[in-house]
Amino acid sequence: MSRTAEIPWVEKYRPKSIKEMALPSARVSGHRIKLDVELTNFIKNFYIEIKKINEENRKIRAYNRTAIEKDQKEELTISPEKAAILLEGPPGIGKTSIVYALANDLNMEVIETNASDTRTRKTIESRLKETTKTRGIMDFITQSKDKLILIDEIDGIYGVQDRGAVPTILELIQNTQFPIIMCSNEYKTSLQPIYNKIQRVEVHPLPENEMLKITEKILEKEKISNLTNEDLELIIDRNNGDLRGVINDLQGISQGVMEKDNKELILSLHRDSIEEVFSLIRDLFQVTTLTEARSLTDKSDVDYNFLYKWINENLPTFLKANRDIANAYENLSLADEIFGRIRKTQYWGLLPYFYDLFAGGVALSRKETPPIKGFRKIVFPRYSTGSYFSLTTAEKEFIEKIQKIYEISPIEFLQDLLPFLKTLSISSRKQLKIISDWLELDAKEKKLLK
């Protein structure tokens, strides 16, 4: 066996440049975008912006040195949406690869942390903060490569080990000297503070024919010929858009014992990964019996807390007829109610009803909608429950300005005063100007009035 056989193929065939890569399709808030263009622009804009800010800060620092304490100005920080970007999508579709390929093309160095590093506050700080805050003297002399920070598997942040990681990352975004790209597989409510601040890009799996092309290329290079096209399709199908999984499977099969019937081997492959949410939901809307639905939810270890939110979000994609939707929601809303009662009373004996209702009840609601053909896009739950109250910074500042002179609660402001001010300023430009001058509104706050 040659030495190269020991390198995982996933690493061996990781694209070195954007050009040799099959780009996954991506969307930003529903609009299709080109991922490579988006990321390149993001990095370029970041460096333009940070240069400006650094220059400003230098002036401010110089000013502060002479000024008395009262007149000291605060240093500027970069706005979060310009400093960081989040790629979201199922595992193995090339999120990390594209970042490395891009960095290679732009001649940048990638600093990576991922879930295999424990991400306590301290470790993140020691690994990243120094590189983000300061540029060493050596950097100026040697003119080393620009850096790019990649925080991979950000949804792996939870539990005791990663305590304090979210605030640290937020702080990092504010003080960074290098662009930050984050990758994530699934929606996590604990990451909401991060989601709120930065741009999120949905990345979708490659179409199956693209994956077929890639696998064929690899097989050609590895000089393997005993796999038929049918076998390849089976492997690809089993992996539900996970290219990394496909390549791992290929390597496993081709380096394993070759005497066995290939198909049997493929089917017997058990990688450690468990059904991902994406495929789980896709399957859930296909089942025809309650037992199937139950076995699907039993098998998966996706947190049911989230699972029914995913179902809620994606229900209209799979069910089209109003009767089906209403039936599904009848079950889902009852499941939600039961779950609320369980949490309130701690009577966990009710949990089986919850499972049956949210999985089976929803899956078996299909009566009038024709069966699904082709690929349906699954979206992340965009709506988080209203259990906590969040205002945008513009709203917050506006309210604070009003509250100095007039006692009003944030809710009354949004429901009562703001609509009035809006109508007022729509009907006359002059009023808009008078009000915004009087309250000293900035551009963002003014936007609320339009």
Next chain:
Amino acid sequence: MNTEIPIWRIKYYPKELKEFCGRDSIKETLQQIIKQKNFPHLLFIGSEGIGKTTLAQLFAKEFLGNNFDANFKLIYANVPLSDDERNQAKSEAYISTSKIGSIAGKRITTPAFIQVKVKPFVQLKVIGDAPFKILIVKNFESLGSDQQGFRRLMEIYGSNCRMILITTKVSNIIDPIISRCQIILISRVKRDRFKDLIIEIAKNESLVIDDTVIEALYKVSEGKISKAIDLLQLCSISGKTIDMQKLYENSQRLQNDLVKNLLLMALQGDFPKSREMARKIISNYKYDSHEVFTLLLKELNKIPLNEFARKKLINLIADSDFRAIDGRDIDIQISALLSKICLFSEYL
């Protein structure tokens, strides 16, 4: 800052108790209390937007005099806590020192709202020579079961801090609280007093407005003074004379017809679009689920429908509202209602 305030409802906001429009008997009672320098906990009851908070605030200001700033606090019970405040409440939980019984060695947490917003204020001693501090809690009914926590607070810290609880729905307030308070019912402003106020404002702003229009303004604004003043300002933009037509046009513009549009959209049977719309409304206006359902009910009663259909739809709304009490995800409950309305629309 300019001396001229461009928002009329702030400009004509009363600065003293005697400037407060109408409600003479209540004002007299409050004046009496101020003279006596003592009062029990108060419970202000009255419908939305008629000036309960304004009255309570002016009263507290007059009662405390120079010590007002240090000894007064107004909190909104219906504004949810931020994440930071929640965490603060959690960190302040303590471990029970009792060695027997069910609470032995357990973490004791007080409701976050009380822990963060109420306790720090009521526990602090009075500053200056005021007889006690005054705490106003607005929308008290929305505290729900957390009201229980107020029972002891009102007794233990009663001598240090008096509370004025403000509510629109007395039926949602638990009996022990009601029995600890003196109840003050606040009615809406009387027609002639309203008229006096509007005439005064009109004089000030050199508007021309006649009696029938004022009458109409009273009706349109449902006796809510801030709403009436808003409307007046909006009318004044297009000229100093205010007639019926202008008034109605502008009152239409001020009306929030988003919820109505939502209902109509659902009745057309388009589920994905109506869900999108509902989400937008909730995120813009921060309604809680119950508010959305009651608004839908209100709009439902306005649109022309046969009685059977109306009854059926009310049934659906009630059912969803009921489920949302225990449910954890508003979005699911509202989507459920919309999907049922969409289905029902096919039979209309």
